[in-house]
Amino acid sequence: MSLRHLKPLRVAVAALCLTVLTLAFLGAHLPHPLISLFASLQFVPTLIALATGSLALGAIIILVVTLTAGRIYCSAICPLGILQDAIARITSLFRRKPFFLRYAPAWTKVRHLFFWTTLLTIPLGGAGLAIAWLDPYSTFGRTVSLLIRPLIRFAHNAIVPHAEKAHVTGLYHLDIALAALPLLLGVGAVFLLIVVMASLRGRLYCNTLCPVGTLLGFIASRSWLRLKINADACGKCGECLKSCKAQCIDLKAGTVDASRCVSCYNCLAACDQGAMRLATNWTVSRTTKPSDATQPPDSGRRQFLLTATGGALVTGATLLPDISRADDHEKKHGDGHGKKRKYKNVVTPPIAGDTDTFLAHCTACQLCISSCTTGVLQPAFLQYGPQHLLKPRMDYSKAFCNYTCHRCTEICPTGAIPFLPVPQKQITRIGMAHFNKENCIVSVYHTDCGACSEHCPTKAVHMVPYEGGLVIPEVDKSLCIGCGACEFACPADDKAILVHGAPKEKLARRPSEEKPTAPTVNKDGFPF
Known part of the structure; x- marks a missing residue:
């Protein structure tokens, strides 16, 4: 297969991922195995699930692929990254003059700041807040679920009266549940920042503020396959620069910054001279120039790679004690009926464990909220505390939990809401x-x-x-x-x-199924 075909293949996979996850967060009734498949390929949720003992291979697959071929996850799987590409493409249509991004140095200090801030908050007890607000998958989910979904429903409800007048059937009024105003402002501010950065600088958000992009970027800087420029074939035409969304191609130096390259392969399709190529990085080929082979390694980057990889391990190691502490919650906070009981007035989704375990797993991605068939699941404001904003809770002023539904237990990518078959869910006490x-x-x-x-x-x-x-x-x-x-x-x-919420006993008694008795028949032969 020609290397030029890598771009359309990447675009097809990215379009499929974006479509499925967008529909899922909009509340479309997709088959739950399909939603689970794409949700299980997201890095942070599967990393959390893996760190807490679940068989989640998504994070391992992403790390192996990144170490092999670079940041393919960022260009073809991550919904927030794909959304940024769409935003950049749409905003380019409104420019009067052609616009393309030139090479720009990396914002290394900013990358380090956000990465280490996220990492260091985990042992300090702020893991839920940091991960929930900086995980790209969860950020995408909140944007679609809390901002775009209500707008679509407003538009739908505005059309319904006109459709009825035109005798168009099948449209009906949809309920609209809005999150608390501070939450909407926070989610809206993050989305606005992403829109501005994507419109002006392409993947700048991914290569500065996103901790997942930073971690995968430094793994990709040591990947086996990477994009390189054949200096003998390059005519310095600049077509690769016009197609590069990460501003990582330095034509003057003849290099590609692999830590920022998102492996979109746009440059391969744009280069008519064949100068852009995929080359192995772990061995020195015969065609490699001596200057490239003897180039001294960037010791700072190598050291940061080691510490970042170690940091990822620390992430898992620090999550495990949190879960262990959560499991001992009942022993440390009384019998569940006294003053020490936590989250007394908050009812969680159907979970087999305690509330602290649920909160330690949850990334507030809103997938369960969007998929809830009755709308009883709503994002929390301060009910769990400020460190657990936007995590799902039961709001019985809006609806109730359907007795025969277990949709939220089928699709949670982190295991915060573990899978419960309907018979088990029907005796699982959440309040x-x-x-x-x-x-x-x-x-x-x-x-x-x-x-x-x-x-x-x-x-x-x-x-x-x-x-x-x-x-x-x-x-x-x-x-x-x-x-x-x-x-x-x-x-x-x-x-x-x-x-x-927070009941002491987690299992209820199964109700007895009384068989209906046959009506008595009177002497005239009538049962009434």
Whole structure:
């Protein structure tokens, strides 16, 4: 295959990745194996899953591919990187004059600053905040889920009345759930920064602010295959410069900065003289010039490569103690019903472990929130604390957890929400319902209600005799799983039944399945 074909192949793979992940974060009902496949190829989520004992090969595959052929992940798999290419292409259409990027030196100090800031926050307890806001996959997910998805739904809802007038069926009003204003402003500011940097400098964000780009860049600087310039064939026409989105081709020196090159292969397709080539880097070929073979290594770069690689190992090593500490949470913070109980008023998605374990795994990518069939999963503001912004929580004022759905457990790439088959999910307790008789419609207005009992899928909430021949709700805590159907259905202004999080017991009793009894037949042969 000609090297010129590498660019269209890369574009095809990138378009597929961007399309699937964009649709997933928009809430499209794609097959969950398809979503899981592309989510499992994202570096940070699979690195976290791997560091905490899950069989996640995505991070290992990315590291091996990067060490072999450079930053292919950044150009063909990372959705945020692909989005930047799309932004740069779209903004170029609005320029009156042709515009292309020239070679620019690397912002090495800025790269080091953001990389080490991210790395050092992990042992200091800020891993969740740093990883969530700087992981490119999670940044892309938040942008699509929290910004683009509501805009699309606003536009859709604006079209619905006109479609009804034109007798077009199949369109209906969609609910729009907006995150807290500070969260929207934060996500919007990050996205605006990315748009500006991509429009003016291509992949500058990837090569300065993104810690994943920095780590993979320094691994790629020692990759086996890399782009090189054949000085004998190069005519200095500059076509490669016009196509380079990373500003890493230095024609004067005749070199390509492999640490910033994202392996998009645009230069291979643009070079008509055949000067751009893929060459091996670990052995000195016979055609290599002596000056290239004897060039002294950059000791600073080599040292940083070693420390960065060691830093990646530290990342995994420091995550493991966090998980261990989370596993001992019940021993350190009481019995789960006292004042020491954490996250009392926050209900997590269906998880088999405790809340601290869930928060240690989660990168706030919003995939579960976008895929939630009822919309009960919403991004947290300060409910978990400022270090866990945007991580999913149950909001029973908007909806409830569907008893027969386990969508969020199927697609989580980090294992923060572990896979639970439907029968197991149906007895996994994420909260506990608490009934306040003083707020109940039956008690306040002395009239029938029972909405909470009617909606309870396990019949943990059932009706018992009350004054004046009425019946009033009662909670069987052994059956309650905290799905929130009762709280969502309660018509009282001040909810008479609320679901609290962080329950002590994580498994509920499975409700008995009573077989319907045959109706009795009277002497005339009629069952009524």
